[in-house]
Amino acid sequence: MNRRRHAIATLGVVCALTVLASPALTLQASAAPLPPPPPTQPKKTLEEVRQEIDGLYRQAAVATDAYNLAEEKAKEQSGEIVKLARMVVSGQKRIDDLKARAGAAARAQYRNGGLPDGAQFVLTNDPQLFLDNAGRLKEGQKATSDLLAELTAEQELLTTYTTDASVNWTKLEDNRLKQAAARKEINSKIDAAKKLESQLAAEERARLLRLEEQAQYRAQTAWVNSGVLKGLTGKATPEARRAVEFATAQIGKPYVWGAEGPGSYDCSGLTQSAWASAGRPIPRTSQEQWRLLPHVDIKDMRPGDLIVYFKDASHIGMYVGNGAIVHAPRPGRNVTIAGAGSMEILGVVRPS
Template structure:
């Protein structure tokens, strides 16, 4: 019995030593992710900035609408105050007329003349009585109209306030998306070595140059080149004077601009009001065939109309490109063109 126990204990000990001596099992290390090419990084950064541009358009549109709604709310609020003051005045006048009638035993002054024995006084009093009745009716009619207007102003103010809050909510949402996309793009760029960032910029410029060369080679400008209008020349003069100023999303000058902020201010300086965003400029301004394009026209880019530049002639535009870049001259065909609009058509 003792011998069996000894043998069993020995076997257990051997097994334990064998386990301890064996190498510990480890999960296989996953292979490192393949390093992306600089071109792939460039494409991702470009995509992020494009998404930020779309969100910027949404932000600008919500901001413009909120500004208009805010002004309308202020106007309606003043109309409500004025209407209430008018009602108070009309009520005082109506009360004064009622008190005067009460003091005369319920007979208006005009009616007393009607009761006179003198025919001339009778006729004069009858006319005055008619005038007094009309004045009372007019007073009551005006009071009713002002009360109706006041109710309408109050209802409209409530509606405009609801719209204002909705547009402010849209602004906040768009702002968050813009900041998220820009931060992601900047993070990608910051992870690159200085030499890689220089190569990234060269890749960007080479891509733009290839696109511009292909666009010019298509012969699209053979029929274009009409002279700018007087307003167009003023708009170009303003836009080109902004070259070198930084792109800042949502900015409308004078120290910085986003793409549509620049074109709106330029045409505003020329005396022509145009919509705030590139999407609204594309939707609302008269469209021109690209072969009929002239200096001063606006070129809208990308399928979602999220970018705009001003054509200045010779195949070039002035535009505010994106965060991290300044207002500059660039090839009009260096990006995908959606169409052309003419603010002063």
């Protein structure tokens, strides 16, 4: 009987403890709720992906222009440093020669007993000798004066050459840093674009290409329908024909940023090389070609002229007639013929 009462009492304690513990457990659970699931990002449409990829390649093109400009400036500065170094060597040789001549004059004076020629002439007892040598004394004094003036001038030039070389070296290092930063930017944008494309299935990539072609076709159609080509009668000059022939001969070669041929090109590398083949050097980048070459109204456009694209002048192609251009489009594409109005036109420039 006692054992039964003890079991009942024990059971009652356990139940009481359970009841007392339950609110605490409920409070603890309510005090730390589970975080809500992250919002689901809406999947981008293929057109949005196309625009994003196009934007990344555009940014890479801007960085490529910066790289090409820094490279061109670095080449100029390297050439200037070499030229200045040669001038420093030549100047130093000239100074050494002048010093040797001055030393020879000093040694001659020493051999004459330490007296200058003028004093020796004054001390002579022969009036005729004095008269004969007076003219030569005057000439000698002028020669000595000229020698010292020339030596001073050469030393000043040498100092200038050395300073200029130092300035150009600083600029060279600055442009090398710009090249490195631009190279990093280019690769970053291209890698991001390739990553986006790689995440698409094969069928989606094919559709992406069709979307790209359709967007270009719509832009070209609207451009032609605007009547922009009506009245274009300009004929290519002999130099322009050579440039066009060179550019079209590169069709099928791959786009590579920073490339100037012969196996691959970027957009401005193609136009620069084409005009160089015609004997007309032009700036390296599309932005510099737009800035420095003469501008032409579209209604006066003729084959061989260069059409510059986008507000930042980040792309360029060569007009070949009949509303078409030859250009190096972007990474992953080859040099090709395209509609001149298939992209946003900034303006037209004429190298010849």
